[in-house]
Amino acid sequence: MADRARGGIAAARLSPQEAEAGFADLHPPLDRRAAAVAADRCYFCYDAPCIAACPTGIDIPLFIRQIAGGRPEEAAKTIFDQNILGGICARVCPTEDLCEGACVREEAEGKPVEIGLLQRHATDSLMAAPQHPYRRAPDSGKRIAVVGAGPAGLACAHRLALHGHAITLYETRHKPGGLNEFGIAAYKATGGFAQAEVDWITAIGGITLETGRRLGADLTLEALRDSFDAVFLGLGLEGVNALTAEGAELEGVADAVGFIAELRQAEDLTALPVGRDVVVIGGGMTAIDAAVQARLLGARSVTIAYRRGRARMGASRYEQDLATSRGVRILCNLRPVAVHGTDAATEIELARTVETGAGLVDTGEHLRLPADQVFKAIGQRLVLEGGPAQRGGRIAADAHGRTSIEGVWAGGDCVSAGDDLTVWAAAQGRDAAEDIHASLMRAEAQPTGARIAEAARGIAAAPRGAMTALDRRQT
Amino acid sequence: MADLTTTFAGIRSPNPFWLASAPPTDKEYNVRRAFEAGWGGVVWKTLGAEGPPVVNVNGPRYGAIYGPDRRLMGLNNIELITDRPLEVNLEEMTRVKADYPDRALIASIMVPCEEDAWRAILPRVAETGADGIELNFGCPHGMSERGMGSAVGQVPEYIEMVTRWCKRYYDRPVIVKLTPNITDIRGPAQAARNGGADAVSLINTINSITSVDLDSLSPEPSIDGKGSHGGYCGPAVKPIALSMVSDIARAEGTRGMPISGIGGITTWRDAAEFLVLGCGSVQVCTAAMTYGFRVVEEMKAGLSAWMDEKGYASVAEVTGRAVPNVTDWQYLNLNYVTKARIDEDLCIKCGRCYAACEDTSHQAIAMSADRRFEVIDAECVACNLCVDVCPVEDCITMTRLAPGEVDARTGKVVTADYANWTSHPNNPAVTATAAE
Ligand SMILES: Cc1cc2nc3c(=O)[nH]c(=O)nc-3n(C[C@H](O)[C@H](O)[C@H](O)COP(=O)(O)OP(=O)(O)OC[C@H]3O[C@@H](n4cnc5c(N)ncnc54)[C@H](O)[C@@H]3O)c2cc1C
Ligand SMILES: Cc1cc2nc3c(=O)[nH]c(=O)nc-3n(C[C@H](O)[C@H](O)[C@H](O)COP(=O)(O)O)c2cc1C
Numbered sequence: 001m002a003d004r005a006r007g008g009i010a011a012a013r014l015s016p017q018e019a020e021a022g023f024a025d026l027h028p029p030l031d032r033r034a035a036a037v038a039a040d041r042c043y044f045c046y047d048a049p050c051i052a053a054c055p056t057g058i059d060i061p062l063f064i065r066q067i068a069g070g071r072p073e074e075a076a077k078t079i080f081d082q083n084i085l086g087g088i089c090a091r092v093c094p095t096e097d098l099c100e101g102a103c104v105r106e107e108a109e110g111k112p113v114e115i116g117l118l119q120r121h122a123t124d125s126l127m128a129a130p131q132h133p134y135r136r137a138p139d140s141g142k143r144i145a146v147v148g149a150g151p152a153g154l155a156c157a158h159r160l161a162l163h164g165h166a167i168t169l170y171e172t173r174h175k176p177g178g179l180n181e182f183g184i185a186a187y188k189a190t191g192g193f194a195q196a197e198v199d200w201i202t203a204i205g206g207i208t209l210e211t212g213r214r215l216g217a218d219l220t221l222e223a224l225r226d227s228f229d230a231v232f233l234g235l236g237l238e239g240v241n242a243l244t245a246e247g248a249e250l251e252g253v254a255d256a257v258g259f260i261a262e263l264r265q266a267e268d269l270t271a272l273p274v275g276r277d278v279v280v281i282g283g284g285m286t287a288i289d290a291a292v293q294a295r296l297l298g299a300r301s302v303t304i305a306y307r308r309g310r311a312r313m314g315a316s317r318y319e320q321d322l323a324t325s326r327g328v329r330i331l332c333n334l335r336p337v338a339v340h341g342t343d344a345a346t347e348i349e350l351a352r353t354v355e356t357g358a359g360l361v362d363t364g365e366h367l368r369l370p371a372d373q374v375f376k377a378i379g380q381r382l383v384l385e386g387g388p389a390q391r392g393g394r395i396a397a398d399a400h401g402r403t404s405i406e407g408v409w410a411g412g413d414c415v416s417a418g419d420d421l422t423v424w425a426a427a428q429g430r431d432a433a434e435d436i437h438a439s440l441m442r443a444e445a446q447p448t449g450a451r452i453a454e455a456a457r458g459i460a461a462a463p464r465g466a467m468t469a470l471d472r473r474q475t
Numbered sequence: 476m477a478d479l480t481t482t483f484a485g486i487r488s489p490n491p492f493w494l495a496s497a498p499p500t501d502k503e504y505n506v507r508r509a510f511e512a513g514w515g516g517v518v519w520k521t522l523g524a525e526g527p528p529v530v531n532v533n534g535p536r537y538g539a540i541y542g543p544d545r546r547l548m549g550l551n552n553i554e555l556i557t558d559r560p561l562e563v564n565l566e567e568m569t570r571v572k573a574d575y576p577d578r579a580l581i582a583s584i585m586v587p588c589e590e591d592a593w594r595a596i597l598p599r600v601a602e603t604g605a606d607g608i609e610l611n612f613g614c615p616h617g618m619s620e621r622g623m624g625s626a627v628g629q630v631p632e633y634i635e636m637v638t639r640w641c642k643r644y645y646d647r648p649v650i651v652k653l654t655p656n657i658t659d660i661r662g663p664a665q666a667a668r669n670g671g672a673d674a675v676s677l678i679n680t681i682n683s684i685t686s687v688d689l690d691s692l693s694p695e696p697s698i699d700g701k702g703s704h705g706g707y708c709g710p711a712v713k714p715i716a717l718s719m720v721s722d723i724a725r726a727e728g729t730r731g732m733p734i735s736g737i738g739g740i741t742t743w744r745d746a747a748e749f750l751v752l753g754c755g756s757v758q759v760c761t762a763a764m765t766y767g768f769r770v771v772e773e774m775k776a777g778l779s780a781w782m783d784e785k786g787y788a789s790v791a792e793v794t795g796r797a798v799p800n801v802t803d804w805q806y807l808n809l810n811y812v813t814k815a816r817i818d819e820d821l822c823i824k825c826g827r828c829y830a831a832c833e834d835t836s837h838q839a840i841a842m843s844a845d846r847r848f849e850v851i852d853a854e855c856v857a858c859n860l861c862v863d864v865c866p867v868e869d870c871i872t873m874t875r876l877a878p879g880e881v882d883a884r885t886g887k888v889v890t891a892d893y894a895n896w897t898s899h900p901n902n903p904a905v906t907a908t909a910a911e
């Protein structure tokens with residue numbers, strides 16, 4: 001029997017029906033007609049700002065026009081040519097901060113073209129087609145090791161395969177997909193999408209996936225460099241930052257990412273235990289996702305406690321609103337000082353803070369909240385012994401993805417450049433692949449249209465912002 | 476409240492909104508409901524000669540062109556005239572007219588181009604009590620293959636001849652409905668007048684194929700894999716109809732002849748435009764077929780509100796108001812100089828004006844790196860394309876240069892004087908006259 005009121009950490013707070021409804025697709029897909037109406041709103045802007053706002057540089061107005069023309073499959077090709085992870089990106093990108101935030105109709109009327117949903121409409125239609133749309137070039141004879149089968153590794157492997165190289169994709173977990181499979185909120189990638197996408201991407205051929213293989217355990221960078229022509233590291237951020245509060249070792253205190261990973265792998269969501277009163281420490285996307293999903297599992301109260309002011313939260317306004325609409329309470333300027341309880345957590349003690357010129361300081365006021373479960377969502381960190389030089393705790397890579405070690409490239413969350421988003425990982429994986437290809441084949445670097453990398457790779461910018469009439473008159 | 480009562484070629488109706496001869500007016504049931512809904516008049520679906528009625532195709536008879544959100548912009552049909560027996564139509568018309576004496580009821584007729592055929596049908600139509608007749612010289616498909624409809628409307632001599640017969644055998648108003656499938660509408664209109672017509676109505680539908688199915692390669696609407704051209708109507712044809720109406724209103728030989736305007740009328744505004752260009756009544760088909768009879772409510776309320784606003788007391792006062800402003804290109808004022816102005820506060824930075832002007836016009840818009848758009852007066856010819864493609868209303872406007880200002884493009888000082896092509900130095904005719 002579903003029982004919401006039971007104290008402590010317990011399963012079955014919800015009926016299967018309630019769980020199913022809560023974890024359903026956050027944004028149901030557009031049908032053909034709704035897509036036509038949405039596509040019709042695009043102005044086909046000149047040098048469209050939405051393209052510039054997409055880290056992978058997808059030609060958004062073009063793909064929308066292709067949908068309007070009744071060819072969502074062609075639209076999908078436009079998307080995948082730039083970003084082979086266009087399917088997951090359509091679901092998880094914080095579009096309000098990216099393309100849709102830049103859409104001129106956002107400025108005009110606060111209602112941007114629904115680029116994310118249109119992208120999903122297009123990519124879903126092509127991914128449902130029987131054939132993978134790309135053909136691998138004839139075998140180049142080159143072999144490349146890609147470590148980490150998350151978005152960065154997958155984007156890199158696919159682009160390298162496209163050029164005819166042979167890739168071995170090493171993944172420490174028993175399943176590929178990285179955070180698409182273990183991190184993204186369940187309601188953003190429903191129906192086993194992450195695994196289906198991996199299968200679809202690797203269907204190009206030339207990619208051998210080896211799960212349960214770990215760099216730093218059974219694999220060493222030296223050995224990989226010896227036996228492959230190039231190595232790409234897409235390791236993500238496996239470690240979680242420690243909570244320096246008294247009682248942090250009590251039962252009931254856990255990592256948010258671990259909780260989410262468990263949730264994402266659960267066969268039966270009602271079997272998953274969750275606290276009655278949950279407090280999530282942090283202010284980013286992970287905190288939001290852990291809090292919302294804890295609520296969806298039936299937690300009676302869920303509170304996000306963030307140490308700084310609301311404006312500083314890493315999660316977008318849209319994400320914050322999503323959380324509050326699901327009944328999550330967001331409290332700001334509160335820093336955890338102690339978790340109380342005898343064996344297991346029962347309460348959390350928080351200190352009120354204020355931002356001053358000298359940084360964040362306590363006001364002296366303390367507050368206690370009931371908490372039988374506390375999730376830490378205070379940042380992830382790179383786990384890597386040795387290897388390439390680091391900057392700010394992550395691998396230092398240039399705009400090509402090149403690291404301090406010859407023949408070793410890196411991209412995604414594990415490098416210091418860019419934002420920790422799926423779409424950035426896709427862009428960096430792709431661009432590193434282009435650079436690996438160019439350097440192995442001594443070929444000309446090809447433009448990818450990305451907002452990152454292009455200039456550094458010595459490729460003239462895309463025709464955007466071409467000479468204006470004024471420039472011309474001045475020459 | 477402005478008075479919408481209309482007297483058109485002697486035919487009275489409580490408002491100028493009539494339903495055009497088409498499926499909405501094909502039978503008593505429809506027409507009664509249309510009158511209940513408030514239509515001022517109807518032109519009954521075209522009657523044919525006595526005997527076995529025509530047959531229609533048994534597959535689809537309409538094709539469509541859509542705007543955004545499946546808004547019907549153009550409709551095409553391959554329907555023929557009424558496929559119900561003449562007697563049935565006449566009986567129904569008699570009953571309806573008796574019950575709605577204040578509404579206009581016009582009989583549309585199409586019979587072979589023979590005097591006997593017309594002599595036979597006209598007395599029977601007269602018996603119904605109908606207020607007048609409309610001669611269908613416009614149907615461009617099917618009937619035209621049989622020497623009727625637009626096959627008559629395309630030959631002015633036939634129009635004149637048939638109109639004459641009608642005036643001889645029928646003593647109420649005769650309206651001639653014109654086909655637009657012709658190069659100069661003034662010829663057929665003049666022929667109607669010469670034949671003694673009391674009025675003309677236009678336009679009938681335009682020859683068209685709306686689309687081709689790219690799998691079956693059949694034109695739409697497809698009948699067993701084949702298609703035939705049909706008649707095009709709906710909002711898309713309005714500009715063509717307005718132009719033809721104004722031609723007739725202006726032509727010396729037809730000026731002042733009552734015109735019933737037809738073609739794409741969907742709102743009161745469309746109707747008002749037809750009226751000011753010379754129409755005394757308007758007829759509606761596609762809008763009613765798309766939205767039902769109730770659309771007349773918006774038309775009546777809107778027209779009357781606009782007339783009140785402008786201080787026009789009657790429909791007759793509105794008719795033809797804009798005709799003096801329709802002129803030939805050669806008389807347009809070449810000293811009227813405007814420049815595009817972009818309102819930076821309203822601009823949403825889509826860059827469509829830039830793309831349009833840069834790629835297809837006069838390279839007269841400058842775009843800065845931060846997406847500010849500015850008109851280069853020295854290049855702007857005031858073509859209006861930027862205004863037309865801008866998605867924001869009133870963001871780009873055309874501003875007139877005041878006399879005394881210098882047009883940066885030509886370097887000339889703008890004058891307040893009117894001057895047109897007929898006296899322009901580049902006009903070879905002017906040079907020829909000067910040389911003489
Ligand atoms: C809870 C959560 C929610 C998120 N939600 C969003 C969202 O909604 N939208 C969005 O755009 N982004 C979101 N992100 C961020 C996004 O998931 C990441 O930016 C993205 O997955 C980074 O891709 P990656 O390939 O660099 O790393 P990962 O996805 O982390 O993949 C790295 C892979 O490498 C493997 N690996 C690591 N170390 C080794 C090793 N030593 N040997 C072999 N394999 C190894 C890992 O097992 C993993 O499979 C979210 C992140 C989290 C944690
Ligand atoms: C502003 C404008 C000017 C045009 N000028 C000419 C012209 O000088 N000569 C010509 O043959 N057609 C001219 N056309 C017609 C076009 O060539 C074309 O036939 C017409 O626009 C229909 O095509 P479209 O609507 O598919 O673009 C012009 C069209 C436009 C819009």
Ligand code: SF4
Pocket residue numbers: 041042043044045048049050051060061102103104105113115825
């Ligand atoms: S900014 Fe918006 S309207 Fe402009 S091209 Fe992009 S999606 Fe279309």
